[in-house]
Amino acid sequence: MTFWVISCLIALLVAGFLGYTLLRGRRADEPTAAYDLRVYREQLAGVDRDLARGVIGEADAERVRTEISRRILAADAQMQGDRATSGPSRGVSVVSIAIVMLIVIGGALAMYYRTGAVGLPDQPLTARLALAEEVRTNRPAQEAAEALATPPQPRQLEESYATLLQQLRDTVAARPNDLQGHILLTQHEANAGNFKAAYAAQQRVIELSVQAATADDYSDLAEKMILAAGGYISPEAEQVLAAALERDPRHGPARYYWGQMLAQTGRPDLAYRVWVDTARDAPAGAPWGDAIRAQLDELAFRAGVFNGPDPSALGQPGPSQEDVAAAAEMTPEERQEMIQGMVDRLSDRLATEGGPPQDWARLIAALGVLGQAQRAIDIRDEAEILFADNPEALEMIDAAALQAGIAQ
Template sequence: MIFWLIAAAGAALVSLVLLRALWRGAQAPVPARTEHDLQVYRDQLAEVEREVAREVLSEADAARVRTEISRRILAADTSRADAVQPGAGPSKLVMGVIALAMIGGSLALYLQLGAPGYGDLALKDRIAFAQELRENRPTQAAAQAGLPPTPGLADLSPEYAALLKQLRETVAKRPDDIQGQTLLAQNEARVGNFVAAATAQSAVVRIKGAEASVEDVAGYAELLVLAAGGYVSPEAEAVLRAVLARDVENGTARYYWGLMLVQTGRPDQAFKMWDGLLRRGPEDAPWIEPILAQIEPIAEMAGVDYTVPEIGVGALRGPSADDIEAAQDMTPAQRMEMIGSMVDGLSERLATQGGPVEDWSRLISSLGVLGQTDRAQAIYDNALEVFAGDPSALDEIFRAGERASLAQ
C-alpha cells in the first residue's frame, strides 16, 4: 500500500509541475513585434541631435525630422501595447486530460512492465528467495506427472517395436541383469521414453553399486532431467551432487547444475559455471551447443556485458598421444614427474594470466595428489582472495581444499 501511495504522489507531483509550466507559459506576455522598430526610431532621434550639434542639419529641418520620428514612435508604441496581452490559458478540460494521461498512463505502463505486489528486493533478499525457491520446488514425480504421455510402441516400426517389447519383458523377468538394464535404458531413451530410461539406468547404478562409474551416475542424472521435461528436480540434484563429489569437473553434471541454478533464481552462479565450461571446451562436447543457445540471456540476467569466448581458450593442455604412449613405458616416478610438469605449466599460467575458478580448483586438487600440500595451501589462500565475494566460486575452492586436505 505504501508503494502505491508513493507512486501516486510522485505522478501527481510531476503532473502538477507540468501543468504549472503550461499555465505560466500561456499567461506569459506575447513579445511585441515593434520592439525592434522602437529601438531604431530612438537611435534615429539621437542621430538627429548629433547632426544638429555638428551643424550638418539646420534646426528647422531637425524639427520636421523629430516630428516624423515621434509620430512613428507613437504608432509603434500603440501597436506594442495591443500585442502585449496575456495568452489564453489552457482549458480545465485539457488540463484534466493531461493529468489523467500522466497518472493513468504511468499506472498502465507499470502494470505491463512492472511486478505489482512485489517490492524491489535487495541482493540478500533475492538470494534468500532463490534458496527458498530451490528448497520448495516440485519433486521428480510431480514434474513427470505434468508432462504429456510418452510415445507408445504404435509409433515405432513393427520390427523395432517387437524387439523393444521383448526387451522390456525380458528385463522385467530378470531385473538384476546388468546388460539387459543397460540396453533397455539406451533404447527407451532412443524412442523418447525418458521416464522408463531413467528407471532402467537407476537399476544399472544400483546393480553396479560401488563399481558404478561417474559416467553411469551422470547418465542417470541426465535421464532424470529429460524425464522431467528439462526440469532439474531435487532428486536429480542429489544425483548430480554425487557425480560432482567424485568428479568436480564432470561436464554433464556441471551443465545440469547450472541449469538448476537458472531455474531456482541464481543466473549469476549459472553464468560463471557455464562460461567456465565454454572456456574449457572442447568444441564437440555435448553441453557446448545448449550452453551457447542460452548463455547470452543468462549473462544479461546476471548483469554481465558478455561476449562469447573462443571455445576451449581456457582449457588445460592435456597429455598428447605421444605423452600417453611414452607414459606406458615410464616408471611411477617418471609418471609423477610428467604430471608435475603439467601442473607447473598450469600454475605458471594462472599466476601470469589468471583463469576461471575451475582451473584454480584443479590445480589445488592436483597439488594435493602430488603431496605438495604447502604449495597447494599457498595457492588455496591466494584463490580465496581472488574469488572473494563470489560464493559459488568460493564453494568450489573450498571443495578443492577439502580434497587436498588443506587447513580451512
C-alpha cells in the same frame, strides 16, 4: 512506502519543470515594431542636430518631427497589440499544467500498475537467498513434474524396429536380473522417446551394478529423468546428480545439469560459477560445453556479472575453481580490477603475438563494457587495417564496435 514517495517526488519534479516552462511563456525574437521605434527616435535626434547646424529650417524641422511622431505612435500601438496576443493566457497555462501533471503522474501510475510489481515487498539479498533455498526445498517431485510436463511427441518407428523393441521388453521382463538386457533396453527406450521407461530401466542397471555403478551411469539416469520431466530437474534428479558428482566431481554432463538446477531454483550466481568452470574443462566438441557457451551470456546477465572472453576460446589458461570462488567474494572495485587485468593481458598478447579476428572483437567489446571508448577505437582502427582484406573479419570487428558503442 519509500518507493512510492520517491516515485511521486520524481513525477512532481518533472510536472513542475514542464509547468514552469508553460508559465514562463515563450521567448520570442524582438518584435519589428520595437526596432522601428528605436529608428524613429534616432531620426528625431537627427532632426534636432540638423536644425542646430543650420542644415534645415525651423518649419521643415517641425514638419519632419510631426511625421516621425505619427510613425512612433503607430509603431507603439502595434507593439502593444503584439504583446497582448503573444502566448496563451494565464488561465490556459494553468489548465495546461493541470493536464500535464495528470498525464505524467497518472500515466506513470497506470504504467506501473500494468507492467510493474504492485505490492511486491523489498527483497534484500538475505531474503532472496532464503527464498531460493525454500524454492529448492519445496519444489515439485519427479512424478508431479512428469504429470505437468508436455508429453513428448511419439517417434514414428519402423515396423521392424518396433517389433524388435517389443521383443526386447518381453525378454528383459522375463529376465529381471539381466544387466546387459537392461542396458540395451535403456538405450532403445530413449531412442524411441520413451524417457520414463528409459530411466526406469537405467535405475535397474544401477541396482544390478551395485558398487560398480559409475558416474556415467548416474548421470545418464539423471538426464533421462530430466527429459521425462520436460527439462525440469526434480529433487530426485538432484540426488542422482549428487551421486554422480560424488563418484567424479569433474564429470561434465553432471556438472552441466547441476548448474541448470541451480539456475532453476533461483541461484544463477552459483550456476554461473559452475558453468564457467565446466566449460573451461570441457574437451573440444563436448555437447555440454557447447550448450553452456550458448547459454552463458544469458546466465551471466541473470547473475549480474560481466561475462568476459572465454579463456578456452582465447587459447589462454582460464581461472581455477579457487580463482572463481575468490572472485565471487571480491568487492566490485576488486572484481573490476581483475577484469581490467584480463583485458590488459589479452591486449598485450594481441599486440605482441597477434590473434584471430574473434580475439580482436572480444577485446573491443570488453573495452566498451569497461568504458574505455578511446582505447576501443584505437584497437578497432588497428584491427581494420590488419584485416582489411578479410570481409568476414571486418564484419566481426564492426559488430564488436557496435556493441562497444563506438560504431562509425
